[in-house]
Amino acid sequence: MTDTLSMQIKKVNQSRISEVDFDNIAFGKVYSDHMFMADYKDGEWTNLQVLPYEHLRLSPANSAIHYGQSIFEGLKAYRSPENEILLFRPMDNWARLNRSAARMCMPEVPEEVFMSGLQELLKLDNAWVPSKIGSSLYIRPFMFATDEYIGIRPSDTYKFMIFTCPVGSYYSEPVRVRIETNYSRAYTGGTGFAKCAGNYAGALYPAKQAQKLGYHQLIWTDASSHQYIEESGTMNVMFLINDTLITAPTGDTILDGITRKSVLTLARExxxxxxxxxxxxxxVVEAIKNGTLKEAFGTGTAATIAPIALLNHDGVDYTLPAIETREFSNKILKTLNDIRYGIAPDTHNWITKL
Structure with missing residues (x-):
């Protein structure tokens, strides 16, 4: 093992990259050679290391398993035509991870730990970043409690890790969504704005029921009245009604999406x-009926720009305008892709070059 910037680095003996068909990548099932790991103990982050991707050994009394102190992020790396590795808005992910940590009573991750760990990991695994437009290297930073203790209190120790996986499209086709008015994803004063594991676990059952009926995802509504649209299971949601782009405001029930912010910035410009x-x-239903709803789509790191083809409410399926007629979302997707892959200039300082 060698030390780099107070970080231990251990390389795999032989890469697994030759086993990967980069033309047919299943989302989230193929993992790169290495992972980053750091431990929090006695008030500081220590034991920074990059090592071969491997399984973890955990105590049955691990407090994250029992009490859910677990948070994560998602971002992507792209390969430019000049063979540069580009990260899209990684500092926004670092900041959001720490907002989640504060809400879940977990320690913040310093910028230098987050960014140096990410950069060293990608230096080792840069060959895993696909070159095909539409593909990328998905990056999963996450943190969880590691106390071996089943008393209910915040853990004293934590582990922060990053692993990566080459991915293609999250949705292979325009999505069919159902508006959920029975179950709730988040409520005022809760953890809806945080990327914590429990938010997603609680959404699985109603989402599974919708999938059995032929829908890809749910659109969640507010918990108090179920009259107002909030977000979808994997993305923020936007509607173009007449010539106005409308989306729910972020707050303590809605995730502050990084792709969402990027879309709104470009739209205003x-x-x-x-x-x-x-x-x-x-x-929304009235706009569909009278023809003023021109576009509906989701925004997210995994989903990128996901056009909504069909929306179900109260047992009725509403077919939305054809994808090829959607000028705004098609333009926004191309523009974001051009920036992410280094094809167009980055005038917003969104890109970090490795």
């Missing part, structure tokens, strides 16, 4: 009217 406000189900 293009002179598109943007409204961040409550969006009622009835408003």
């Amino acid at each position: 293009w002179g598109v009217k943007v409204e961040e406000r409550k969006v009622s189900i009835l408003e």
Whole structure:
């Protein structure tokens, strides 16, 4: 093992990359050679290391398993035509990870730990970043409690890790969604804005019921009245009604999506009217019926820009305008891709070059 910037690095004896078919990558099932790991103990982050990807050994009394102190992030690395490795807005992910940590009573990860760990990991595994447009290297930073203790209290120790996996598209086709008005994803004063594991676990059952009926995902509504649209299971949601781009405001029930922020920034620069406000189900359904809803799509790191082809509410399926007619979301997807892959200039300082 060798030390680099107070970080231990151990390389695999032989890479597994030759086993990967980069033209047919299943999302989230193929993992790169290495992972980054750091331990929190006695008030500081120590034992920084990059080592071969491997399974973890945990105590049956691990407090994260019992009490859910577990948070994560998701970002991507892209390969430019000049063979550069580009990260899209990694500092936003670092900041959001720490907001999640604060809400879940966990320690913050210093910028130098997050970024140096990420950079050293990608230096070793840079060959795993796909070159094909539409593919990328998905990056999963996460933190969980490691106390061997089943008393209910915040853990004293934690582990922060990063691993990566080459991926293609999260959704292989335009999505069919159902508006959920029975179950709730988040509520005021809760953890809806945090990327904590429990948020996603609680959403699995109702999402599974929708999938059995032929829908890809749910659109969640507010817990108090179920009248207002919040977000989908894997993405924020936007609607273009007439010439106005409308999306629910972020807050303690809605994740502050990084792709969401990027879309809103570009839309405003293009002179598109943007409204961040409550969006009622009835408003969206009425816009579908009278033909003023031009586009509906999700935004997210995994999903990128996911066009919504069909929306179900109260047992009725509403077919939305054809994907090829959607000028705004098609343009926004191309623009974001051009920036991410280094094809277009980065005028917003969103890209970090490895």
